[in-house]
Amino acid sequence: MRPAPDWRQLSLPQQVARLLVVRGSGHLGDGQRRYPRWELPNAELKRLLGEGVGGVILLGGSAAELRWRTDQLRRWAGHDLLLCADVEEGVGQRFEGASWLVPPLAIGRLHGSDQARALALAAAYGRCTGRQARLLGLNWVLAPVCDVNNNPANPVINVRAWGEDPATAGRLAAAFITAAQAEGVLCCAKHFPGHGDTASDSHLELPVLPHGRGRLEAVELPPFRAAIAAGVATVMTAHLQLPELDPGRPATLSPVVLDQLLRRELGFGGLVVTDALVMEAIAGRWGAGEAAVLAFEAGADLLLMPADANVAMAALLAALGSGRISRERLELSLQRRERALEAVAPALAGAGSGSEAVEGLESSSERALARELGEVSLQAQGNPGLPPGPGLNLIRLDSTLANPCLPLMAPALQRPAQSGYAACLIDGRSPSPWNSNSAAPLALERLPPGPVLLQLFVRGNPFRGSAGGEEPWPAVISQLLAAGRLAGLAIYGSPYLWQALQPLLPAGLPAAYSPGQMPLAQAILLDALDLTGGGLEGGFTD
Amino acid sequence: MRPAPDWRQLSLPQQVARLLVVRGSGHLGDGQRRYPRWELPNAELKRLLGEGVGGVILLGGSAAELRWRTDQLRRWAGHDLLLCADVEEGVGQRFEGASWLVPPLAIGRLHGSDQARALALAAAYGRCTGRQARLLGLNWVLAPVCDVNNNPANPVINVRAWGEDPATAGRLAAAFITAAQAEGVLCCAKHFPGHGDTASDSHLELPVLPHGRGRLEAVELPPFRAAIAAGVATVMTAHLQLPELDPGRPATLSPVVLDQLLRRELGFGGLVVTDALVMEAIAGRWGAGEAAVLAFEAGADLLLMPADANVAMAALLAALGSGRISRERLELSLQRRERALEAVAPALAGAGSGSEAVEGLESSSERALARELGEVSLQAQGNPGLPPGPGLNLIRLDSTLANPCLPLMAPALQRPAQSGYAACLIDGRSPSPWNSNSAAPLALERLPPGPVLLQLFVRGNPFRGSAGGEEPWPAVISQLLAAGRLAGLAIYGSPYLWQALQPLLPAGLPAAYSPGQMPLAQAILLDALDLTGGGLEGGFTD
Numbered sequence A, B: 001m002r003p004a005p006d007w008r009q010l011s012l013p014q015q016v017a018r019l020l021v022v023r024g025s026g027h028l029g030d031g032q033r034r035y036p037r038w039e040l041p042n043a044e045l046k047r048l049l050g051e052g053v054g055g056v057i058l059l060g061g062s063a064a065e066l067r068w069r070t071d072q073l074r075r076w077a078g079h080d081l082l083l084c085a086d087v088e089e090g091v092g093q094r095f096e097g098a099s100w101l102v103p104p105l106a107i108g109r110l111h112g113s114d115q116a117r118a119l120a121l122a123a124a125y126g127r128c129t130g131r132q133a134r135l136l137g138l139n140w141v142l143a144p145v146c147d148v149n150n151n152p153a154n155p156v157i158n159v160r161a162w163g164e165d166p167a168t169a170g171r172l173a174a175a176f177i178t179a180a181q182a183e184g185v186l187c188c189a190k191h192f193p194g195h196g197d198t199a200s201d202s203h204l205e206l207p208v209l210p211h212g213r214g215r216l217e218a219v220e221l222p223p224f225r226a227a228i229a230a231g232v233a234t235v236m237t238a239h240l241q242l243p244e245l246d247p248g249r250p251a252t253l254s255p256v257v258l259d260q261l262l263r264r265e266l267g268f269g270g271l272v273v274t275d276a277l278v279m280e281a282i283a284g285r286w287g288a289g290e291a292a293v294l295a296f297e298a299g300a301d302l303l304l305m306p307a308d309a310n311v312a313m314a315a316l317l318a319a320l321g322s323g324r325i326s327r328e329r330l331e332l333s334l335q336r337r338e339r340a341l342e343a344v345a346p347a348l349a350g351a352g353s354g355s356e357a358v359e360g361l362e363s364s365s366e367r368a369l370a371r372e373l374g375e376v377s378l379q380a381q382g383n384p385g386l387p388p389g390p391g392l393n394l395i396r397l398d399s400t401l402a403n404p405c406l407p408l409m410a411p412a413l414q415r416p417a418q419s420g421y422a423a424c425l426i427d428g429r430s431p432s433p434w435n436s437n438s439a440a441p442l443a444l445e446r447l448p449p450g451p452v453l454l455q456l457f458v459r460g461n462p463f464r465g466s467a468g469g470e471e472p473w474p475a476v477i478s479q480l481l482a483a484g485r486l487a488g489l490a491i492y493g494s495p496y497l498w499q500a501l502q503p504l505l506p507a508g509l510p511a512a513y514s515p516g517q518m519p520l521a522q523a524i525l526l527d528a529l530d531l532t533g534g535g536l537e538g539g540f541t542d
Helices: A012-017 A042-050 A063-077 A105-113 A115-135 A166-182 A213-229 A256-265 A280-286 A288-298 A309-322 A327-349 A354-359 A364-376 A411-418 A473-482 A495-504 A519-528 B012-017 B042-050 B063-077 B105-111 B115-135 B166-182 B213-229 B256-265 B280-286 B288-298 B309-322 B327-349 B354-359 B364-376 B411-418 B473-482 B495-504 B519-528
Strands: A020-025 A055-059 A082-085 A188-192 A234-237 A271-273 A379-381 A391-396 A421-426 A452-458 A486-493 A511-514 B020-025 B055-059 B082-085 B188-192 B234-237 B271-273 B379-381 B391-396 B421-426 B452-458 B486-493 B511-514
Touching: A012 A309, A012 A327, A020 A042, A020 A063, A020 A309, A042 A063, A055 A063, A063 A082, A063 A354, A063 B063, A063 B354, A082 A327, A105 A115, A105 A166, A105 A364, A115 A166, A115 A327, A115 A364, A166 A213, A188 A213, A188 A256, A213 A234, A234 A256, A256 A271, A256 A288, A271 A327, A280 A288, A288 A309, A354 B063, A364 A519, A391 A411, A411 A421, A411 A519, A452 A473, A473 A486, A473 A495, A486 A495, A486 A519, A495 A511, A511 A519, B012 B309, B012 B327, B020 B042, B020 B063, B020 B309, B042 B063, B055 B063, B063 B082, B063 B354, B082 B327, B105 B115, B105 B166, B105 B364, B115 B166, B115 B327, B115 B364, B166 B213, B188 B213, B188 B256, B213 B234, B234 B256, B256 B271, B256 B288, B271 B327, B280 B288, B288 B309, B364 B519, B391 B411, B411 B421, B411 B519, B452 B473, B473 B486, B473 B495, B486 B495, B486 B519, B495 B511, B511 B519
Parallel strands: A020 A055, A055 A082, A188 A234, A234 A271, A391 A421, A391 A452, A452 A486, A486 A511, B020 B055, B055 B082, B188 B234, B234 B271, B391 B421, B391 B452, B452 B486, B486 B511
Antiparallel strands: A379 A511, B379 B511
16 A cells, blocks of 8 residues: 555545545445445446545445455555444444444443443453454444433334443443554444434434433433543434424534534544435435535534435535635544544554454454353343244244345254244245234244244334334234243344333243344353254354 | 475375365355354364365355455465365356356257357356356366256256256267366366256255166266266266166265276276265265275265265275275375366466455456346246236245345345335245145235236246245146236246246236346346336346
């Protein structure tokens, strides 16, 4: 890599391009992209990087593939890039082969009973994420979520949060940040000023938060203050309407929220990045160009996933030309970007060869961490063991397709199969398992016979399925109990669903909850129910 | 890579180890293995390679990951390895990111109407497969299938064959071999003496082929003769019982079949490799050690996937110690192995850097080949276009889980969705879509309403589902026609299913068949039905 040219020597269009963070696939080939609608094809990505675009957010691909990819993108750019990913739950959450950890809220709950251990685990979580991100060529971890999940119906934050109260969320997020940034990556506190108390999904519409300053000071802001005190390098804005603060603009576009509150009052001197500007609530209302200009004017330094990168750059250039945006303001953002990159450059330079990185990616202590997090967050009740099969292994999940939680050898499939329990998968695209009897909603005649092990993979709003309809799990529990067919219950993801269903269970019924959904979480949970592996799918944990 | 030591200087255990080809994952991490029951964990693989094991068969992982993996395995071994994969339908069939081509039988069918084009396509198929395999570090392509698929009910060969008659299969297989080996890899003609006329699956039980020498000469042997004449480097044995030739032993273990027929009568001087010895029909009956010794005694040089590599090596050493196997016989096999490796060593040495290999993996001519094969093998009828939605996109497939044909952006999902057709997926693990009325077997009340686009992903025996039960697709066609709800039909895979269902369709009904199941085949087929992409999932073909 040749040394990056000083941004002061760049042309104005190149300087503007540095502000953008566009989205690409972690896969090398265009044909491998998971979301071609959102992920730029390589020709376009290469052109934009050549024109000076300063960052890429990556999704998809294995860890090994990502290592090729980050090298490739840096080569295409020829200048220092910000390469980031939404690796909130370990790098393995997005890139197969890296460590995939249970969601942060698990540690938030532990904090109530064992603060020291929770803080130590949050730091280990940050170290693991920062180290693996750096080894794969990322220099910017879009975590931690600093939202306080005080609304169990929140469909978009939920278990991604580090706490359900401000103090917990703040302490743990700060521990994560300190540890991750010490590994040589930038962190990102999100979503400012706090997305925890919303019940609608900002990917679809603009949620409204009715709170004023007093309430924000009490609940939403403390974790961000803690993150800033811990030295977090970047903060991401929320696509939220806060009419008490700014009746006209969502937080992402609001000078009151970004410039006044975040910069001046909270004293944040690092990089402010928008959440994805392509989201309908922003791009649909303001358009790709004006949304970028408004966000920059409001105080953002970096513009994530503009709906159209070319339009956004042209609009920013026009705003600079007309004096709507000053050169000084542009230079301030570029200085902040430069400072951030300087802080992580030595770590990246010392990352070593690709084969060392990908072959030694998960250290033994990180493997132990993943297991410890799975074990400490497990909850179980009842007598272990299932009635002898043939039985039914009824699995509810958002989607069976391309689901990283359910490889063919997933413990949730394989272990019940060894006990003679035949898998039946319910998702939004399966033939309906429901009949019209609300007291006994499961159409048992459409399913294999025998005792039922019910396994529910639910992360977000526990009573809203992927198709938006309500799923009557409490009634199903009652129905199966009345029929004498409930053999066991496993819940992966939502603590709120576990809290709702566990009281319905007889004391002896084997049942357990894990906040994680990945194969390791399944193995740990099914171990607790005495559905052991017999070696067949051994290797998930070694 | 240091130069390989002459095998004559190796210890006897190391010499014996060279005969083995064990199975590993194309993934780097143990936790990523798709089939941990069959794929050795890294510690075991590393140990075996260190002890001198001579080959690895790989499955799983992306092309980019495979490139790391083959480097790693060669490093672990420190000697020349045979690295192979079952890439019968392009390297992309097993390793995402490489070219994935429609099954060979499509070219076999074209050969009936356009021999020259079929031969040119078979050669291009071989070039594409050989070149990409070499770039990713493989030196041995376990193709072509030389079985004559003259039994449409064959559950295991089927569309993998290059022809339904001996002359077609032989000519096309030879064209494939010549082109692929010119790219610097070894090919493998399989499964000797011919697996095409079986109706049971040798993965599960030992099929019996009642034919004598005359019939074999007329049907089964000509493609193998053609492959040998084309210089094929290796031949794989079949797990088949041929009582007319050898009443006691399956072909893999039979000196009559291997030594007498293949070596002496057909004059094959290359490497003979067994099919996977771990298959129940072999390992279950003879055991891991004796199966290896019997196969070697019968004439095999290389032993693929012994049920237990350590037991197999110990048994071979014991047989050498007792004189049951002679040192001359061992040396003959090692000489053949050395000659084969020498033939491909220059190509591997010239393979270039990893980033060149993975970034430029699929050339523009290979991309065009994949498209041409998809287009030339498409069959369509009726008037294009579907009735306006809301409608039902009913998809039948073997498994929704980890299915590479159905990424979330698969054309088979996305394009009907754009016309308002909601996907419903039927596989062996879905709630049953069937009722007890054999004349109208589909329980329509369990499915979304509206006109039905029926998409069937069926490759093997077309009337046997993954659960072994019969699926009544002819009755479903009649049922939907009678209800006025059949909007269209797409069949991906089996030409025999298309031949069975197409006569039931009204002339104007939009319907099409592709032998391929991958996203590109879906895009081409749905283009023909005028379900165009609108750019949403663009990129599958570029």
